[in-house]
Amino acid sequence: MDEIVSLCKRRGFIFPGSEVYGGLAGTWDYGPLGAMLKRNVEASFWQTFVDSRTDMYGVDATIIMNPKVWEASGHVATFADPLIEDTVNNKRHRLDHLLEDAGVDVKGLSLEQMQEIVTEKKMKSLDGNPLGEARMFNMMFSTHVGPVADDKSIAYLRPETAQGIFTNYKNIVDTIYPDLPFGIAQVGKAFRNEISPRDFVFRSREFNQMEIEYFVDPKDWESIFEKWVADFHSWLEEMGLPKDHTHDLEVPDEDRAHYSKRTIDIEFDYPVGRKELMGIAYRTDFDLMNIQRESGKNMMYRPKDGSEPLVPHVIEPSIGTERLIMAIMCSAYTDDGERVVLKLPEVLAPYKFCVSPLLKNKPELVAKAQEVFAELKKKYSFVAWDDSGNIGKRYAKQDEIGTPKCVVIDFETLEDDTVTVRHRDDASQERVKISEL
């Protein structure tokens, strides 16, 4: 993990947030390469699950929504993690993580049961001090809307993008009237005031989600649920995640989110352990019924064949961009002792080509290389130029950032218009005519 974090920083993929001021826990910034990778990942999600299908629609809703959204959804009451405080220095810890680190299986334990274990085992904080009373801590960030900061102006930064979809369900049915089943997707920021952010970008306080709410007739939910699990496995493979590194976890009743009747988490074997990459949840009609009750608006869908109107049920695949990027980087990273190579799928690589003149101090080579660079750049956009150091160093740098092909202009090029194309994964080289690049 340390090697990957270091590569991310060294090569401009991901930097600690606000680093110049000492950072801000749980926040990370994308550098130039990371911003390109993130864009490619999210574009692939959109292309696969929205643009290439006829039953999917996109929305782009606001981050700050009417606070009633979060009351109706149950987040104000229940979106909380167990917290316990060091009684000497008042540092706050996530209780289930403390217990897990002490070898306790916390699955299904209530707050009271966790507190009992702390008392029984006379557990101490990470700094060796006594621990206080455990309590639940709501993870939503709150703010105030408008110039008066009082209870009436309180609002939340969305902890999931899903509610921006549910609140627009009626708008989409009324304006587009899609056939059932249909889905709505959204990609965007989500915020959670995690008690203890950790493991690089895995548990951040600000992150991106790629979410789908797929509306179905309840009688069909089971087969559609299975299809979504299979579709996501295929896509994760396209993103370069080896099949044997992803695992389905049937989440037990006591660990499921308050809105879900069935959840499968797809876990990934990260270097820090097997952990949740994404979830697919059967949210039933929980959200639409809550909205109907709290807003007084009718959430019924009228099937076009004239059959009985119904409130659709929902299957929700949800994946965090950062957790996926971390899995992609871990899958792509290889070090055989001689070369560090980021074997990213071509579709994700920030640059598709790197163009360079063999020698920097030969104007005729530089001029020809610039010509080739301009051509490729026009055609593919994602083309790098590199004339720094020697050719070996340039290859090493491009290997580390995952550029699939390096195009080198040498003296032969000036005679026959061919270039050397050097391939990232096996370092093989071939001569190719410029016109055939």
Ligand code: GAP
């Ligand atoms: N709308 C459903 C929902 O939000 P979730 O399991 O709480 O469900 C979905 O979150 C996904 O969002 C997770 O599987 C994970 O990929 C990502 N995620 C959640 N919390 C995160 C965090 N603190 N940092 C990074 N990604 C996170």
